[in-house]
Amino acid sequence: MPQPFAQAEPDTVFRLFDQTAGTYDLLNDLLSLGLHRLWKRQAVALLQPRSGARIVDLCCGTGDLALLLAERVRPHGCVIGVDGSAAALAQARRRATEQPWLPLEFIHGDVLALPLPPAMADGVMMAYGLRNLSSAAAGLRVIRHLLRPHGRGVVLDFNRPSHPLWAQAQRSYLQQVVVPVARMLDLEAEYAYLERSIATFATGLQQETLARQAGFAVARHHPIAGGLMGLLELTAGRS
Numbered sequence: 001m002p003q004p005f006a007q008a009e010p011d012t013v014f015r016l017f018d019q020t021a022g023t024y025d026l027l028n029d030l031l032s033l034g035l036h037r038l039w040k041r042q043a044v045a046l047l048q049p050r051s052g053a054r055i056v057d058l059c060c061g062t063g064d065l066a067l068l069l070a071e072r073v074r075p076h077g078c079v080i081g082v083d084g085s086a087a088a089l090a091q092a093r094r095r096a097t098e099q100p101w102l103p104l105e106f107i108h109g110d111v112l113a114l115p116l117p118p119a120m121a122d123g124v125m126m127a128y129g130l131r132n133l134s135s136a137a138a139g140l141r142v143i144r145h146l147l148r149p150h151g152r153g154v155v156l157d158f159n160r161p162s163h164p165l166w167a168q169a170q171r172s173y174l175q176q177v178v179v180p181v182a183r184m185l186d187l188e189a190e191y192a193y194l195e196r197s198i199a200t201f202a203t204g205l206q207q208e209t210l211a212r213q214a215g216f217a218v219a220r221h222h223p224i225a226g227g228l229m230g231l232l233e234l235t236a237g238r239s
């Protein structure tokens with residue numbers, strides 16, 4: 001069993017998500033009481049994908065957001081989902097075949113080593129991926145690389161609440177709900193890393209700074225869900 005940790009090597013992260021792919025969607029629904037669906041819809045609303053747009057969903061996992069986005073850009077747009085976990089992508093591809101009218105394609109690969117050309121996307125989404133990359137700064141540079149001038153990006157991830165009560169509530173939730181539920185499904189090691197990865201993840205302000213350093217003209221972090229989650233809104237400049 002791999003020992004997951006924040007900012008792990010990509011292969012370790014891919015193995016981790018290969019192991020959880022079969023139960024990932026069920027666990028997401030159970031552990032968030034279905035609320036992750038709402039947060040993902042908020043992320044899509046912030047991205048404002050238009051019909052005909054080309055959107056890249058980085059770290060697409062089992063395809064939740066890629067499917068939502070494809071619904072918004074069809075019939076003439078397209079969504080390209082990228083993930084390094086073969087098992088997660090297999091789930092995403094299976095779900096896509098149930099809605100064959102959706103303009104979707106998937107690429108298996110490391111987000112930080114993608115052979116995609118610059119300025120090829122109108123929009124880029126990344127949900128619960130930035131925290132898992134070996135470098136958040138490098139992840140933001142990839143989003144900037146992919147976006148056309150004035151293109152928009154949205155990053156959805158956990159946030160460290162600034163209010164001590166919410167911060168304590170988040171810790172208790174992770175220790176007393178997430179880990180025990182994961183233990184019941186024999187996935188304790190896979191989920192035990194979450195708390196550490198959130199604790200070492202860039203704060204909203206730090207994400208804004210990293211994004212500006214990556215070349216974004218606009219970078220605004222919006223805490224949602226009482227500050228438990230965050231949406232980083234990105235806009236590329238003129239060139």
Ligand SMILES: C[S@@+](CC[C@H](N)C(=O)[O-])C[C@H]1O[C@@H](n2cnc3c(N)ncnc32)[C@H](O)[C@@H]1O
Binds near residue numbers: 058064085
């Ligand atoms: C927590 S899941 C999120 C999946 C999906 N975006 C969602 O919100 O349901 C994180 C995903 O990021 C992928 N991932 C992490 N690091 C990656 C990298 N360097 N390249 C490609 N995929 C990566 C993992 O394989 C995993 O499927």
